[in-house]
Amino acid sequence: MKIAIIGCGNMGMAFARAFLKFDLVKKEDFLLVEKSPERMESLRGFQPGVLTGIIGPQIADYDLVILSVKPQDYSLVQESLRSVIKPGQVVFSIMAGIPISLIQQTLNHQEVIRAMPNTPAMLGMGITAYAASPEVDMNQLRKIENLINATGRSVFLEDEAQLDAVTALSGSGPAYFFYIVKAMIEAGKQMGFEESVASLLVKQTMLGSFHLINTADRSLDELIKAVASKGGTTEAALRQFEEGGTADSLIRGIHAAQQRATELSNG
Numbered sequence: 001m002k003i004a005i006i007g008c009g010n011m012g013m014a015f016a017r018a019f020l021k022f023d024l025v026k027k028e029d030f031l032l033v034e035k036s037p038e039r040m041e042s043l044r045g046f047q048p049g050v051l052t053g054i055i056g057p058q059i060a061d062y063d064l065v066i067l068s069v070k071p072q073d074y075s076l077v078q079e080s081l082r083s084v085i086k087p088g089q090v091v092f093s094i095m096a097g098i099p100i101s102l103i104q105q106t107l108n109h110q111e112v113i114r115a116m117p118n119t120p121a122m123l124g125m126g127i128t129a130y131a132a133s134p135e136v137d138m139n140q141l142r143k144i145e146n147l148i149n150a151t152g153r154s155v156f157l158e159d160e161a162q163l164d165a166v167t168a169l170s171g172s173g174p175a176y177f178f179y180i181v182k183a184m185i186e187a188g189k190q191m192g193f194e195e196s197v198a199s200l201l202v203k204q205t206m207l208g209s210f211h212l213i214n215t216a217d218r219s220l221d222e223l224i225k226a227v228a229s230k231g232g233t234t235e236a237a238l239r240q241f242e243e244g245g246t247a248d249s250l251i252r253g254i255h256a257a258q259q260r261a262t263e264l265s266n267g
């Protein structure tokens, strides 16, 4: 399969590297389009078949066109892509909040898949939800699913509108996790640990706890109860979280992310 990637930043290249790792695409079968000269310089080491700053007619030679620019950069992209894209090519967008219908309309092109990955895709540990226009056939869909699965797990959504909630939950999710880890490390520093020691204590705690969620045959409430002794230290912390509305605040934050995704979708 020949793949063009427009916008070769964090996510675009996470996808490219995952495809290479699983031998799904050869280096020479990549066309990388990147606007930033500095970023382009750093992409030379990847040795793609074509590396360019401009969307040109050669795009028509590629089976799949990945759109991985920021949503606000899409208007410039669509202007040049519209005249070179050909029927039969699949457009695969990971841009937050840009609906399939808008991509179809602006590119005058029907075969469009819209996906929402997350940054652990860089390690092949991402989760990507995706939806497709009816014009994408089963054969094309299966090939794309294989590609996505090189970046981690995937979920097909019948209802594209759910992608806004996915964006809020798993798309933005890694940042919430890093935010909590950062706050815990800060608490460790305030209690007198060197940053490296606080960081080790917190990171190993998060790693081990994640595996407990996945392997222990207990609910999250039971896992919490197993840590929080009656009248003990954990209870003191959890009481403070409750009084401060920590869980509610996290939930409100996730709703705000969903609302922002919907605003982006509505232009």
Ligand SMILES: NC(=O)C1=CN([C@@H]2O[C@H](COP(=O)(O)OP(=O)(O)OC[C@H]3O[C@@H](n4cnc5c(N)ncnc54)[C@H](O)[C@@H]3O)[C@@H](O)[C@H]2O)C=CC1
Residues within 6 Å of the ligand: 006, 007, 008, 009, 010, 011, 012, 033, 034, 035, 036, 039, 053, 068, 069, 070, 071, 073, 076, 077, 094, 095, 096, 116, 117, 118, 119, 171, 172
């Ligand atoms: N970073 C994340 O956690 C996630 C991002 N996304 C979506 O992925 C998309 C890309 O995000 P990132 O990779 O984080 O951004 P990024 O800023 O790392 O990469 C975007 C790249 O596009 C390039 N670019 C901009 N305009 C261009 C043009 N006209 N032609 C060619 N290249 C152009 C930029 O120079 C940059 O290198 C966004 O639409 C975002 O909504 C989706 C899921 C997760």
Ligand SMILES: O=C(O)[C@@H]1CCC=N1
Residues within 6 Å of the ligand: 096, 167, 171, 172
């Ligand atoms: O913050 C954003 O808009 C993008 C979408 C999900 C993660 N990053």
